[in-house]
Amino acid sequence: MQYDEISYGKAVKENGFQGDNLTKDLVILSKYLCHIDGLKPKAHKDFVYDFCKKNIYDFNEVKHYKTIDSCIRKGRDKHCYPIRIKSIPIYEEILKKIDSYDVADDYKKVMLSMYLDRIITKEKKSQRLRCGQDLNLCYYGNNKTNKLVYNSSRIGSTYKIKNVLRDLNKNGVIHDVGRNRIILKFAENINDEKIFHNLQSCDFDKVGWLWDLYKKKNNIIRCKDCDVMVRIKLRSKTTRCSVCQYIEDNKNKRKWDKNNK
Numbered sequence: 001m002q003y004d005e006i007s008y009g010k011a012v013k014e015n016g017f018q019g020d021n022l023t024k025d026l027v028i029l030s031k032y033l034c035h036i037d038g039l040k041p042k043a044h045k046d047f048v049y050d051f052c053k054k055n056i057y058d059f060n061e062v063k064h065y066k067t068i069d070s071c072i073r074k075g076r077d078k079h080c081y082p083i084r085i086k087s088i089p090i091y092e093e094i095l096k097k098i099d100s101y102d103v104a105d106d107y108k109k110v111m112l113s114m115y116l117d118r119i120i121t122k123e124k125k126s127q128r129l130r131c132g133q134d135l136n137l138c139y140y141g142n143n144k145t146n147k148l149v150y151n152s153s154r155i156g157s158t159y160k161i162k163n164v165l166r167d168l169n170k171n172g173v174i175h176d177v178g179r180n181r182i183i184l185k186f187a188e189n190i191n192d193e194k195i196f197h198n199l200q201s202c203d204f205d206k207v208g209w210l211w212d213l214y215k216k217k218n219n220i221i222r223c224k225d226c227d228v229m230v231r232i233k234l235r236s237k238t239t240r241c242s243v244c245q246y247i248e249d250n251k252n253k254r255k256w257d258k259n260n261k
């Protein structure tokens with residue numbers, strides 16, 4: 001849900017808190033009320049206070065008003081339009097470019113993962129501000145983003161992310177300009193004509209699989225109905241993810257039942 005604040009905000013509004021972080025939920029709810037429902041400030045505030053009375057056990061207005069007002073203010077910020085990212089196109093050119101470097105496959109997975117981090121950030125920014133943004137190729141490698149990139153690249157415990165970045169910097173693939181800022185040299189001037197794959201938001205944490213899909217390795221396929229990536233068993237003939245397969249089986253079963261009545 002972190003890539004679909006519109007559905008998330010709607011779910012909070014209709015069914016109460018969705019996550020453990022109440023403040024975060026209140027901000028997303030506020031974005032939804034202001035930008036999607038178009039509530040005026042007074043109606044917005046009344047709604048949120050009513051919501052808190054209903055959904056927070058032992059709600060104490062005097063104790064909590066500061067936090068709640070700050071959530072409302074954040075949600076009403078015109079630079080805070082709710083974001084919704086369903087998928088990100090990954091172009092053939094960037095994959096080819098990454099593959100042209102003489103580094104281990106696991107390094108290429110990290111490169112792709114850093115690239116995706118930049119693209120998602122750019123997309124979020126342009127949706128939030130509701131205007132196009134130039135792609136800033138500077139990757140901010142703090143502990144949190146490095147961890148995300150490392151997990152998403154799925155390289156396991158073979159390498160430490162810090163060492164991969166150090167080596168890539170030594171090879172000139174990226175350029176570490178200090179204070180955690182890294183310029184992705186390999187992603188400069190990418191031609192965005194031919195899409196290799198539309199990476200679904202549920203697969204943003206599996207970029208390593210995308211590399212395997214591109215290199216036709218490790219039994220990764222894309223579901224022919226929904227584009228989600230699936231790791232299949234050796235010699236399996238599956239062409240769909242489990243959800244789409246379930247839908248397909250049901251369709252076939254209904255057809256079969258109809259023909260055999």
Ligand SMILES: [Zn+2]
Nearest residue numbers: 223226241244
């Ligand atoms: Zn599917």
